[in-house]
Amino acid sequence: MLKLRSVFLLVLTCFLFYCHTNKPLQVTQTTAPETNRKTEPAPVDLSSSPVISPLEAINKMRVEPGFEVKLIAAEPLVSTPVALTFDEKARPWVVEMDGYMPDTIGTGEDKPTGKIVILEDTNQDGTPDERRIFLDSLVLPRAICLIEKGILVAEPPSLYYYEIKNDRPGKKTLVDASYAEGGNVEHQPNGLYRAMDNWIYNAKSSKRYRKKGDKWLIEPTHFRGQWGISQDNYGRLYYNTNSENLLGDYFTPGLGATNKNQRRVAGYVQKIVADNKVYPSRPTPGVNRGYMNGILNESKHLVNFTAACAPLVYRGDLFGPEYATSVFVAEPSANLIKRNIINEQGLVVKGEQAYQGHEFLTSVDERFRPVNLYDAPDGSLYVVDMYRGIIQHKTYLTTYLKNEIGRRQLTQPLNCGRIYKIVPANKPAKAVTLPGNPDQLVTLLGHANGWVRDKAQQMLIDSKYTQALPALHQALKHKDNSLLVMHALWTLEGLGALQTEEVLNLLREPTWPVRMQALSVLPSVLTKNTYKSYLPELKSLISQNDTLAAPYLAFLVSYLQPIDKTAAKTLRQQLVKSFPNNEYVADALISTLPEQEEAFQKELVVLAPDTNLVIHQELRGVVANIKSARKNKDPKVLLKEFPKGAAMFTSTCQTCHGPDGNGVNGLAPPLNGSEWVTGDKEKLVSIVLFGLTGPVQVKGHLYKAPEINGDMPGIGYDKDLANEDIAQVLSYIRRSWQNNADKVSAEEVAKIRQNLKARQKAFTVQELIK
Structure with a gap:
């Protein structure tokens, strides 16, 4: 129930192009001219945003000097692409989400119009010229992953595996019936990224997958990001949320998600690049909160990310060594691609924007919507452009943005889409032939x-x-x-x-x-037959005071415990004595202690008597959370009383406020115990209907960016949302966890909704207090 505007899924545009050219589109490679950044761009006509040909679209791009943009595919070869992957022949397999937001109220969004298509280069000129439909009749497909002799396909709420026979789908297997359970289309898992450790990870998800023979393994992992995910050369994952440039992990991804009582583990979901400024080359009034102070500058350019997505750690070999530490991020609402530069010191990875005042690539075409970025077989950077007018889902679509969409006729057409690649100018790019x-x-x-x-x-x-x-x-x-x-x-x-x-x-x-x-790799090879061979080496790393290895050794306690409890306890004690003030070691050790935290607290006093040490502080926080959770009400009782409210909380509110109502760092403050939830009904209904702009004080703590997202979107803009449903979700949160306030009625919601029918913007705390 928190801000999350135009984050990645976009969607619309195209047959007008045929009227414009009066002939079928020829898919050819083109380049964008090198630009002089000191030259002021021509004024942009904000009265309309017509569909233009792919070649014209490239000419409206400003790419970093020394690079050029080449067209790979466009309509009718591809339509509304949102994701792709390459097979061993270097062929793109593309996910087409044709059904996303056909208009501002999402009419027909549930129709099975999505597809998975294979693009083939039959004449070997470097550009696909044939489209082959592998799967059709899908509802809002969002991710794919080729593995063994088949393909994973994410079609909410499920994840399926299809065998592939001669480029045609064979046997279909259900892998996970709840892959994307709950959440609206903007807030469901995606990515299906096959990482170096041979597991498949997702953004907006706390699950990972692996195929073992005919079985699929599903394990818990850290909840990461929103749309798009990639890895660096060492297999560490990178992701983001729509308002945050770049997040990532300091450690390899499969460790430390073993204690459900622990809300965060140091070293995971870290802010890698904190600077969220963006520099579009055109005015961008068509963003969901464009009417608010600070969203747009005086020239109507977006100031900070509002739809950050598709973070890509560039690992190609074409751009040159100066780009070896680059991470690109797409911003479809501002029609740009940003470049960041990361570096590491010890375990810590941090970065900064590559440029101030301009971007790696921008466009003055409002319909240019880069929603995914990929390393390619030829070392280039592939850009998936959904090429649509509407990019904000109806759940959060403000009246302001609806007016902007209408003003420039952004709803139609619906069947466009482009795929580009970015390469160094005049440098040949050829895909490696895999033998x-x-x-x-x-x-x-x-x-x-x-x-x-x-x-x-x-x-x-x-x-x-x-x-x-x-x-x-x-x-x-x-x-x-x-x-x-x-x-x-x-x-x-x-x-x-x-x-x-x-x-x-x-x-x-x-x-x-x-x-x-x-x-x-040790969790995969530690067995009853091998673990004794490894123990001396692990102890040696501790005695050498290897601070880089120490957190990994702490994570390994989880894998030793089922084999030899005594050996695991000894290793844990050695780590506590050697690294009691190391937050990464502390959190890693706590991750190995589900339901043993309070017992370990007593043991810890003996091992490290100074209770001011980091490991004591971290453990106290987890134990406090456990004790607090014991006071929570039975969620099953609430589910029976407020079934619609519980479902709506899961789909709309849980993403940002957490399933336990205790908030999510970087997104939203707690609902559990919040005076805004349990207090004045009229204020609560007003917030949920039209949103709230922070900072906001909850339980004596002032929450503001970057601790939370500064703006919570309302849901009252959706006229189809029944008063009864809103009343149920508010009653649900007013009675959940340790809250004990009275219910909200549909009549109360209707009255406030009527009183505020002319309102178009979010509330501020000051307004609500008045």
Whole structure:
């Protein structure tokens, strides 16, 4: 129930182009001219935003000098693309979300019009010229992942696996019936990113997936981001929310999500780039909160991210070494792509914007909507442009934005979409041919292009190429190419062929990224038969005061406990004594103690008597949360009393305020115990109908950005939303957790709604107090 405006899903536009050209579209490569940034752009006509041809659209882009934009595909070859992936032939498989927001009230959004299509380059000129529908009749599909001889397809609320036979769908298997359960279309899982550790991760989700034979494993992981996800060369994940430039993890992704009593684990969901400023090259009045102070500047340009999405750690080999630490982020509501530069010191990864005052790429075409970015087989950067007018879902669509949409006729057409690639000017880009020979694939595990390394690893595992094992074991010895070593390590893990002595050797490596991977792979290889071989090495890392390895050792306690409780306890005690003031070690240890926190609190006093140490502080916070949760009411009783309210809370409010009502850091303050929830009904109804602009004080604490998103959107703009439903969700939150306020009636909602029918903007705290 919090701000989250135009975040990634967009959608609309195109047949007007045929009237404009009077001939079928020819898909050709084009380039954008190098621009002089000192030249003022021509005035933009804000009275209309017509559909223009892809070639005209490129000419309206301003790309970083030294680069050019080339067209890969456009309508009718592709329509409303939102995501893609490449197969081993370098063919794009594209997700088309044709049904998203056909108009401002979402008419027909539930129709099965979505598709998965394969784009083929039949004449080998570098540009697709054939469209092949793999799947159709889908409702709002949002993500795909090729794996083994099939493909995962996310079609809310479910996740399915289809076998592939001659580019046609075969047997269909339900992998997860609740993949995208709850949440509206802007707030459902997406990504299906196959990471270096051989697990598949998502944005807007706390689940990860892995195929083992004919079975699918589903495990809990950290809740990450909103739309789009990628990894760096070491397998760490990066993501964001619509108002935050870049978030990410300091550690490899599969660790530390084992204690449901722990709200956050230090080192995960970290703010990597805090600067959220954007620099569009055109006025951008068409954003959901454009009427509010501070959203647009005096020239009507967006000031800060409002639809940040698709973070991409560039891992290609085409841009040159100066781009090796670049992370690109799309902003579809401002028609731009931002470049950030990241660096690391020890465990910590931080970054900053590459430029001040301008962007890597901007466009003055309002319908340019970059919603996903990808590393490509040829080392270029692929841009998925949904090319639509409406990008805000109806749940949060303000009257102001509806007027903007109408003013420039942004609703129609609906069937456009473009895919571009960005390359250095006058530099040839050719996709690497992936061989069928296993030994040659092993060699490609050390390739300079990250996409090639990832795909080679996946092909070796998917095809179960055990004949490549000798070459993989040999690759672990190539100390001059750490990327080869790391991918060989995880390929062997995927094939179940890692040898204990190999992991021990890598644990002794002086190169931290290699040592980090060896520590990260230990959960897969620790068994009753092997763990005693590893224990001396783990203790040695502690005695060497290896602060980089220490949090990983703490996470490993979880995997030792089922095998040898005494060994796990000894390792935990050694870590407490050696690193009592290290927040990463503290939180990692607490993550291994679900339902044992209070017992460990007593033990901790003996191990580390100084209760001011970080580990005491962190543990006290978790224990306090546990004690507070025990006072909560039974959610099953509330579900029976307010079924519609509970469902609406799950779909609209939970994302930002948390399932426990205690708020989510960076998004929203708590509802549990909030005086705004349990107090004056009229204020609460007003907030839910039209939103609230912060800062806001809750339980004596002033919440403001970046601790929370500064603006909570209302839901009253949706005229189809019944008063009874609003009353139920408000009654639900006024009675949930430790709240004990009286119900809200449909009549009360109707009266306030009538009184505020002329209102178009969010409330401020000052207004509500008056």
